Amino acid sequence: MKFLDAEKQVNALDITPDKQLIAAAGYQHIRMYDLSSSNPNPVINYEGVSKNVTGVGFQEEGKWMYTGGEDCSARIWDLRSRNLQCQRIFQVSAPVNCVCLHPNQAELVVGDQSGVIHLWDLKTDHNEQLMPEAEASIQDIAMDPEGSYMAAVNNRGHCYIWSLMGGVAEEPTKLNPKHKIEAHQRYALKCKFSPDSTLLVTTSADQTARIWKTSDFTLLQELKHEAQRWVWDAAFSADSQYILTASSDGVARLWNVETGAVEREYNGHQKAVTSLAFRDEIVRD
Amino acid sequence: MAFYDNKHWLLSHIRNSFISSDDTGMCELVMVGEDIPRKLANVNKFDCYPGVDESDDEEDETDVMGQSFDIQSDIDFGIHRQRSNTAQRLEKMDEDRKKTSRIKHIKWEWSSAVLTDEERAGLFERKNFKQNEKNVHIKKNSLLSEQLEKCPNLPQNPFVEYAKYDGNDQIGVPTRKYGIFLTMLEPAERNYPMHVTVLAQAKVQDLIGLICWKHTLEHGQHKLKDSVNHYGLYIAEDDGEVDWDFPCLDPREIVGKFGFNYLALVERQKREDDSKPTEREESQVILSQEPWLKPKSQQQELEDLIRMQGHMIAMEAPLYQSYRVYIINKVRAKAEIHLGVSGEKVEIDPVMQQKVSAKFWNRQKAVSYDMDNIAACDLIDAKANSRSIFRLVYHHSSAASGEQAESLQHHSDLASYKHHDFEAEHRTAEEIVQKINHILELRSSVRRKEYLALRERKSHRKRSFHLGPR
Numbered sequence: 001m002k003f004l005d006a007e008k009q010v011n012a013l014d015i016t017p018d019k020q021l022i023a024a025a026g027y028q029h030i031r032m033y034d035l036s037s038s039n040p041n042p043v044i045n046y047e048g049v050s051k052n053v054t055g056v057g058f059q060e061e062g063k064w065m066y067t068g069g070e071d072c073s074a075r076i077w078d079l080r081s082r083n084l085q086c087q088r089i090f091q092v093s094a095p096v097n098c099v100c101l102h103p104n105q106a107e108l109v110v111g112d113q114s115g116v117i118h119l120w121d122l123k124t125d126h127n128e129q130l131m132p133e134a135e136a137s138i139q140d141i142a143m144d145p146e147g148s149y150m151a152a153v154n155n156r157g158h159c160y161i162w163s164l165m166g167g168v169a170e171e172p173t174k175l176n177p178k179h180k181i182e183a184h185q186r187y188a189l190k191c192k193f194s195p196d197s198t199l200l201v202t203t204s205a206d207q208t209a210r211i212w213k214t215s216d217f218t219l220l221q222e223l224k225h226e227a228q229r230w231v232w233d234a235a236f237s238a239d240s241q242y243i244l245t246a247s248s249d250g251v252a253r254l255w256n257v258e259t260g261a262v263e264r265e266y267n268g269h270q271k272a273v274t275s276l277a278f279r280d281e282i283v284r285d
Numbered sequence: 286m287a288f289y290d291n292k293h294w295l296l297s298h299i300r301n302s303f304i305s306s307d308d309t310g311m312c313e314l315v316m317v318g319e320d321i322p323r324k325l326a327n328v329n330k331f332d333c334y335p336g337v338d339e340s341d342d343e344e345d346e347t348d349v350m351g352q353s354f355d356i357q358s359d360i361d362f363g364i365h366r367q368r369s370n371t372a373q374r375l376e377k378m379d380e381d382r383k384k385t386s387r388i389k390h391i392k393w394e395w396s397s398a399v400l401t402d403e404e405r406a407g408l409f410e411r412k413n414f415k416q417n418e419k420n421v422h423i424k425k426n427s428l429l430s431e432q433l434e435k436c437p438n439l440p441q442n443p444f445v446e447y448a449k450y451d452g453n454d455q456i457g458v459p460t461r462k463y464g465i466f467l468t469m470l471e472p473a474e475r476n477y478p479m480h481v482t483v484l485a486q487a488k489v490q491d492l493i494g495l496i497c498w499k500h501t502l503e504h505g506q507h508k509l510k511d512s513v514n515h516y517g518l519y520i521a522e523d524d525g526e527v528d529w530d531f532p533c534l535d536p537r538e539i540v541g542k543f544g545f546n547y548l549a550l551v552e553r554q555k556r557e558d559d560s561k562p563t564e565r566e567e568s569q570v571i572l573s574q575e576p577w578l579k580p581k582s583q584q585q586e587l588e589d590l591i592r593m594q595g596h597m598i599a600m601e602a603p604l605y606q607s608y609r610v611y612i613i614n615k616v617r618a619k620a621e622i623h624l625g626v627s628g629e630k631v632e633i634d635p636v637m638q639q640k641v642s643a644k645f646w647n648r649q650k651a652v653s654y655d656m657d658n659i660a661a662c663d664l665i666d667a668k669a670n671s672r673s674i675f676r677l678v679y680h681h682s683s684a685a686s687g688e689q690a691e692s693l694q695h696h697s698d699l700a701s702y703k704h705h706d707f708e709a710e711h712r713t714a715e716e717i718v719q720k721i722n723h724i725l726e727l728r729s730s731v732r733r734k735e736y737l738a739l740r741e742r743k744s745h746r747k748r749s750f751h752l753g754p755r
């Protein structure tokens with residue numbers, strides 16, 4: 001695990017599927033740092049975006065990268081830089097807060113500040129819109145690895161759950177509203193499903209992260225610590241037994257999902273930790 | 286205005302190029318005084334630089350005399366020449382350029398080529414994510430869980446809060462680098478400094494915390510006190526010798542203020558009182574290993590270590606080392622001195638004391654004894670407060686040299702041997718005595734043999750006297 005500081009703030013982080021690089025989305029650029037070397041400088045700098053880049057992620061084979069930004073667009077960047085043939089852009093009417101790729105690797109979900117969720121089919125360019133709550137900005141969107149649920153959190157602390165149908169072969173994904181959780185009293189910041197699809201974590205400005213069971217969407221665990229401030233990001237371990245959180249108090253914490261206890265604290269940051277990326281591995285014995 | 290057809294300008298340019306491209310500064314020294322003819326050229330029409338005549342009298346005098354365009358001559362040159370702001374800025378720009386040249390820049394581009402359906406289908410192919418489902422419900426273990434299980438009860442490092450002052454993890458903030466000697470470590474480990482980079486804005490206290498934190502990571506087996514208040518930072522030499530002449534750095538000061546390269550972390554004494562010798566029990570407790578608590582194999586190892594250490598001390602005995610001890614003079618007053626011991630001689634240097642009281646007592650003068658004149662060195666008393674007194678016996682004849690020694694041998698008796706008594710912390714005292722004895726054994730000087738023989742005889746005499754009446 002390694003965090004590399006860029007010059008300005010980092011809005012989002014993701015590690016490439018081959019675990020060689022970490023991408024940090026910041027103001028007007030996405031910078032890639034080499035994880036295996038001690039080089040503090042970026043190795044690749046993606047630029048040409050006019051405002052903050054708020055979200056970043058990779059196609060599972062590392063063919064392309066997707067980003068969302070405050071310039072009201074979601075982009076697909078070709079990572080095979082020789083031929084920039086799959087550069088794609090999807091424009092919406094409000095600044096994009098989050099982007100999420102469907103596990104089928106062909107549909108991108110984009111959440112914006114006006115509260116609209118866009119479902120963008122990358123192959124056909126067909127798109128659909130839905131708005132779960134008026135005048136509430138969508139903060140984050142997540143889909144579980146099995147492709148059965150989608151979750152979205154907004155600035156009122158509400159979490160919406162849809163069950164997903166289709167999405168296989170040529171069939172487009174259908175969303176059916178399933179559940180609404182009053183997850184937090186204040187601003188919600190991130191939501192993420194566990195790799196085994198049984199848990200959902202939401203993080204919030206109320207200084208907690210909460211873990212919900214996907215079977216009935218009841219609260220399993222509240223992750224609270226007296227020093228903890230805004231919880232900006234979270235990530236599950238590959239076996240869904242542990243969770244990492246990033247907080248404004250400059251500390252990243254490792255929690256045991258079952259007991260809710262802090263197992264480790266990672267110090268070293270001078271300022272708030274606003275984002276984290278974590279790639280764990282399953283070991284077979 | 287100067288042009289390239291201006292011979293004078295070209296000459297001046299060449300001259301200055303010589304000066305500025307020579308890092309040693311020698312060129313400058315030679316050439317700077319050599320320019321007088323040009324002054325004359327202007328004043329006396331002395332044709333020193335051909336082509337310089339009235340025709341360029343539009344140039345004002347200072348311009349002609351001017352050394353250069355950017356470079357200021359400095360006579361008091363050294364290895365470091367003052368660089369101009371421009372040069373520094375240029376260098377920084379150059380560095381930045383180099384840095385960015387190593388980064389691949391990719392600008393967002395709109396590809397004009399329209400993807401064919403096949404290409405598009407290939408790139409944005411729908412994966413069958415449902416097939417992953419089967420593996421999901423098997424009980425799995427992740428790498429993270431495995432690592433965590435390996436060390437379930439990681440003890441909480443009390444210095445973890447200082448980790449954030451580590452300058453290695455920060456980019457773009459001023460930092461300071463120090464070599465830190467940890468005086469509380471085992472002798473084998475403390476020879477090399479630990480390199481610590483700290484944020485320049487951190488306080489000395491934070492630096493101590495950071496050192497403790499790094500130390501606990503590297504030498505987990507050596508326990509430290511759980512608070513930074515137990516430690517102080519002293520200025521040190523690059524060989525690890527602590528400079529006791531200065532007090533420890535104020536823990537509240539900002540690190541950036543100090544420009545030292547080497548510091549030593551020392552366990553603080555109980556009371557901060559520099560006039561009185563204070564006890565150092567705390568460090569003693571940590572350093573004395575309790576052999577009975579250790580398993581047998583470790584004990585064996587420890588014995589070997591001690592034996593090895595003995596060899597090392599014997600081998601290193603002739604190397605110069607300085608100790609800070611107290612000399613006890615005739616009126617039983619103590620004065621602090623530096624005792625320098627090497628294979629050749631023993632030196633006594635008084636420590637400069639600002640205190641007025643020191644002047645009244647018999648001030649110890651700096652003296653030096655040839656090792657050949659040293660007869661013995663023994664511990665004579667161990668005080669309760671963990672301090673010991675040791676005696677250094679020397680032959681009192683400054684003129685005694687090698688060839689005279691034999692002749693002197695006949696009429697010298699115990700009276701010609703004098704001694705100095707010193708007081709030091711028990712461990713230090715033992716070390717000095719051991720060191721001097723190793724050297725004496727190596728040299729086996731005439732004086733020592735003679736002294737030992739005399740002492741032997743004397744003790745015989747004493748015994749016979751005591752036994753006599755019975």
